[in-house]
Amino acid sequence: DTAVSQTPKYLVTQMGNDKSIKCEQNLGHDTMYWYKQDSKKFLKIMFSYNNKELIINETVPNRFSPKSPDKAHLNLHINSLELGDSAVYFCASSRGGSRSYIYEQYFGPGTRLTVT
């Protein structure tokens, strides 16, 4: 009964390819997030969605496109992958909408993306 799940756990691909990462939460939360953790362990938010609506969109290349088919799912599609995209990508969820930062966030296990 995993709360926040991500697939795949590992993703190795070549530059220029397009790939997707999927995330699902069974906590009944309204808000979902994508975070990127770089090689220096900095964790930074990329996007957040509330009830399928985009709330936060950080300065992220438009090669990254999130999609939320319903409030329990948030997928991340990446076009034309570059070496600098190599990182661990975490999905998270919480209660709340525009004030979701006031609630506890629950994280998935992460997807380690390696671009060669």
Next chain:
Amino acid sequence: KQEVTQIPAALSVPEGENLVLNCSFTDSAIYNLQWFRQDPGKGLTSLLLIQSSQREQTSGRLNASLDKSSGRSTLYIAASQPGDSATYLCAFGSSNTGKLIFGQGTTLQVKP
């Protein structure tokens, strides 16, 4: 610029010691502060959440404090165990930006 600094970056202690991890932040519009634990190759697990109106929270051997005026939070771990070995991250919820801002973490190793 909003920043979160965690000191030390790494810490190694013998089993049984009490220890303190430090977190400082620059944004005065803090709504809450959260401490997370990250095990190697795993996601983050929320440990404690302190609202800005609170001074501290306790869970088992963990105690987190918050001093908004000085921009500091501490995580106190009592009677450390090898199973406590992990990276501990603090993050504050900003009412200015509506985001969680994370520090780089303190990597703790507790030796048996």
